[in-house]
Amino acid sequence: MPRSRPWIVALSALVLLFSLAAGPLLGTARAQDQVELRVWDQFTDEETSATADAIYQAFTEQHPNITIAREAYSTDQGRQTVNTALASGTGPDIVFYDAGPGFAGVLAEAGLIIPLDDMAAEYGWKDRIAPAALQGATINGQLFGLPLQVDLIGVYYNKTLMDQEGLTLPKTTDELKAFCGQAKDKGYIPLAFSDNPGWQAGHQFSMASTNMVGPDAMQQLLYEQQGSWDTPEMVTAIQTYFVDMRDAGCFADDVNALTNDDAAGLFYAGDALMYPTGSWQVHGTAGIDENMPDFEVGMMAFPAIPEGKGSFWVTGVGSAYFISADSQHQEEAAQFLDYLFSPEAAQRWVGEAGFVVPMAVDTAALDVSPLFRSILDVLDSAASGQIKLGANIDVLAPPEFNDMMTNGFQAILAGDKTAEQQAADLEAAWQEGMAAAEATPSS
Numbered sequence: 287m288p289r290s291r292p293w294i295v296a297l298s299a300l301v302l303l304f305s306l307a308a309g310p311l312l313g314t315a316r317a318q319d320q321v322e323l324r325v326w327d328q329f330t331d332e333e334t335s336a337t338a339d340a341i342y343q344a345f346t347e348q349h350p351n352i353t354i355a356r357e358a359y360s361t362d363q364g365r366q367t368v369n370t371a372l373a374s375g376t377g378p379d380i381v382f383y384d385a386g387p388g389f390a391g392v393l394a395e396a397g398l399i400i401p402l403d404d405m406a407a408e409y410g411w412k413d414r415i416a417p418a419a420l421q422g423a424t425i426n427g428q429l430f431g432l433p434l435q436v437d438l439i440g441v442y443y444n445k446t447l448m449d450q451e452g453l454t455l456p457k458t459t460d461e462l463k464a465f466c467g468q469a470k471d472k473g474y475i476p477l478a479f480s481d482n483p484g485w486q487a488g489h490q491f492s493m494a495s496t497n498m499v500g501p502d503a504m505q506q507l508l509y510e511q512q513g514s515w516d517t518p519e520m521v522t523a524i525q526t527y528f529v530d531m532r533d534a535g536c537f538a539d540d541v542n543a544l545t546n547d548d549a550a551g552l553f554y555a556g557d558a559l560m561y562p563t564g565s566w567q568v569h570g571t572a573g574i575d576e577n578m579p580d581f582e583v584g585m586m587a588f589p590a591i592p593e594g595k596g597s598f599w600v601t602g603v604g605s606a607y608f609i610s611a612d613s614q615h616q617e618e619a620a621q622f623l624d625y626l627f628s629p630e631a632a633q634r635w636v637g638e639a640g641f642v643v644p645m646a647v648d649t650a651a652l653d654v655s656p657l658f659r660s661i662l663d664v665l666d667s668a669a670s671g672q673i674k675l676g677a678n679i680d681v682l683a684p685p686e687f688n689d690m691m692t693n694g695f696q697a698i699l700a701g702d703k704t705a706e707q708q709a710a711d712l713e714a715a716w717q718e719g720m721a722a723a724e725a726t727p728s729s
Contacts, residue, residue, distance in 0.1 A: 317325070321618045324355045327382035327641075331570035345480050345505025345625040347509025352618050361605075362483065372398040372610055380622065385423040385433050385606040386681030387723065395723075396426045399608040401428040402670055406592040407622045409541055411514040414627060417668075419644030421509075422603035422681055427723035428725065431621055432604030434635065434644045438565040438585075438661050439489050439600040445554055445582040447474075451527065455586060457597070459526050462589045465535040469559050474537045478558035480544035482697060484692030488680040490527050491691060492564060492600045494587035496676030498523040500595035508682045511720060516713040519594070525705040526700045533608055542696050547572075554578055562588065565661045566604065575655045583657050602678025603644070626636060687712065 329338040335358060341355045357378070364383055371377035372393060383390055383397075393399045406412050406429055412420060415432065423431035440645070443455065451472050456462035466476035481487050496504050498519045507513040514520075531537065538544060546563070553561035554577040561567070565585075568574050574583055590597040602709070607626065609619045621685040625631055628644065637652045644666060649662055668675045680688050690711050697703035 287289055288715065291348050300717075307591055308691075319351050321352045321615050322355055323352060323380060323615055323622055324378035325359070325380045325382075326359060326364070326368070326378040328359060328361055329382075330358045331572050332606045333570045333576075334639045334641075337634060339632055340638070341631050344631070345593040345622055348625070349618075349621060351465065352622070358524075366399050369393060369396070369398070372612065375612050375614070376390070376608055378445075379610055379619050380613055381608050381610065382605050385431055385680065386602045386683070387425055388680055388683050388685050389430055390423065390606065390608060390616065391425045392685060393608065394428075394430050394533065398611055399430055399450075400611050400616065401430055402432070402623075403429050405623075409620065409624045411624070411627065414645060416644040423606045426613070431608045432607040432627055433603035433644055434626070434641060435566070435604035436644050436665065437602050437604050437678060438664060438675075439493060439563070439602070439643065440585050440587050441477075442553065442561040442563070442567070442583055442585050444553070444556065444559050444578075445584050447581070449529050453559070457588050458592055459531070460592060463531060464534065466531070466534045468533050475538050475552055475558040476560060477544075478549040478552040478561040479529075479537045479541060479544055480549035481542050481696055482545050482548075484696055485565070485688075486546060486549075487528070487695035487699075488688065488691045489600070489678060491524065491695065492602075492676060492679045493562070493598075494527040494591065495679070496598050496600055497519060497588055497591050497596060498526075498594040501598055501674040501676045504677055508679065510675055511612055514713055515716055516709040517670055519706050520712075521709045522591065522593055524695075524708050525551075528695055528708075529705055530698060537699075556581065565642055566691040568655070568658050568661065569575075573640070574657060575640075585597075585657065585660060598658070598674065599668075600664070600676040601668070602681050604681075659691055684716070684723060686715040686719040690715035706713050 325342070327338060329335045339356070342356060346352055346354055361384070363391055368377065369392060370382055372381070373396065385392070390399065399508065411432060419433045420429055421434060421439065423429060423433050448454070452467060453468060456465045469476040480491065503513060549561060550567065550572070552558040554574070570576065587597045587599045591614070607623050609616055610624070613619055632643050632645045632647050635643050636647050636649060637654070640654070642660055642661065654662070664673070667673045680691065694703060694708045694711055698708055
């Protein structure tokens, strides 16, 4: 906790007197007080990396006894290395990693990261960070991470090209399938959907399933285990996106081979008219704002399925900061996290990195693009209760379920599996994951 000013003044006087008497010994004491925090994060983009560097440096300027050794890695690299590094004791003090049971939950259950509830009470994090965001980093009733980003998932569209070609936004999936035919006839890929390595399908299923059963039912299924993944409604959601849209020519032929970077490239070049993904794709040198200066781009919720409940945006927490159980500097790590979620830092995360943070931030004076402003407006509408948002599934699901989404949806897209089979397998994987979680004692 911050010390009071009178205490600091008194301490400064004592230090001065001691330095006059002790001479070189004080330098030794100071050296021993120096702490290096090793931090791994996912800010590989040049612009967001520069923002992270600046924020980290601002922290060290306020805490001159602490230095930050930062290492950035891609999301896929992190998923391959973080678990092993933390388990072997060669990992960082702090890691910025995917939140939720399916990712950080694995680390928590292995005892590789620490619960933050006591720190949250000490620093007041639960008063500062939105409860819904913290819930995304809560595992078995304990808070393990501080989520930095709130994601909005929907469908980007190239308004410039669509107006040029006389195409209108589809409001239902029937209209979307018709749109796909029209776009193909004009020489475009309708949707730049990719499914390599496979996490992308989870976001598409989140949109389709939410539109089918509604946000309330999805919340009950994800948080309260009320409902099932193998209902006729879920089968329809899977069939509509992964079979009917595939057969209508909405996707590229090699959809299972395309990476997210491939899909982004198709959209940026104007080869594809729509791009279903999340708000993280707006900012930075690899983002829409930077790569499409000559196009007007909008974002819409996934169109309504006729048999469903409507058209809803999907949201979820992205990655969060976690503290290693092996760290010898957990107190300093808590100080670092506290600064990252300070009003000062939050303003920079939004204004410079283009992140949507789960904190109150005055965005009126920020110089942001119309596209990013529209995303902020949607989330503001949700925060004020004007609209309901669906939930992104993968950060809330157990690993078994995420594996089934990855492998099962790729199999459907390849024509090797039916929607009915996938729904049944998803339900079985969910039950397996829930049973495993119940069998694992809380940390």
